[in-house]
Amino acid sequence: QVQLVESGGGLVQAGGSLRLSCAVSGRTFTSYHMGWFRQTPGKEREFVGTISRGGGSTYYADSVKDRFTISRDNGKDTVYLQMSSLKPEDTAVYYCAASRRAMSSRGLEYDYWGQGTQVTVSS
Numbered sequence: 001q002v003q004l005v006e007s008g009g010g011l012v013q014a015g016g017s018l019r020l021s022c023a024v025s026g027r028t029f030t031s032y033h034m035g036w037f038r039q040t041p042g043k044e045r046e047f048v049g050t051i052s053r054g055g056g057s058t059y060y061a062d063s064v065k066d067r068f069t070i071s072r073d074n075g076k077d078t079v080y081l082q083m084s085s086l087k088p089e090d091t092a093v094y095y096c097a098a099s100r101r102a103m104s105s106r107g108l109e110y111d112y113w114g115q116g117t118q119v120t121v122s123s
Contacts, residue, residue, distance in 0.1 A: 002026040002112040004096050009117030012086055016121075020081040022096030022114055029077040030054070033103045035110055036070060036081045038092035038119075047105040048094070051079065057103065064090075086121045093118050 008020040022034070036048040049060040051070045058070050067086075072079040079096055094117055097110035104110070 002032075002098055004098060004112055004114035006094065006096055006114045006117040009094060009119045011120045011122060014086060014088055014121055014123050016086050017082070017084040018086065018119060019083070020094055020096075020117060020119070022079045022081075024077045024079070024098060029072075030074050032098035032100060032112075034070070034072060034079040035097045035099065035104065036079075037095045037097060037107060038090075039095070039116075040092045045095070045107055046092070047107070048081070050103040050105070052103055059103065059105075061105070083119070086119075088121045088123045091119060091121050 003025045004022055006022045012018050030053050035050040037045050038048055039045040047061050049070045051058045051072055055072045067084055069082040096114045098112040099110045
């Protein structure tokens, strides 16, 4: 069983930065492509970005491209989401997820999910 635990959420002013972490345990971390998603009440879960098993490939939703960066430390079994130039519309619960199959923007491709961490951006 794989467990994912996000941390690093909080309240930040617009224009500020925040780094989320997702610690993975239970299986070989490098077996998984990792993704970040977010969700606000009443809306569908939204893809943020994903990173390959080795960390050499990433891609992002257009809404966060050039502002957010995903990285991973395979020695620490942790994936990160560095967020900068934050906007109020980035306010959401952020989830990390692990996929054995593919880097994907589709949540259905992910096998395991964390519990989420709240990010609130004030204007």
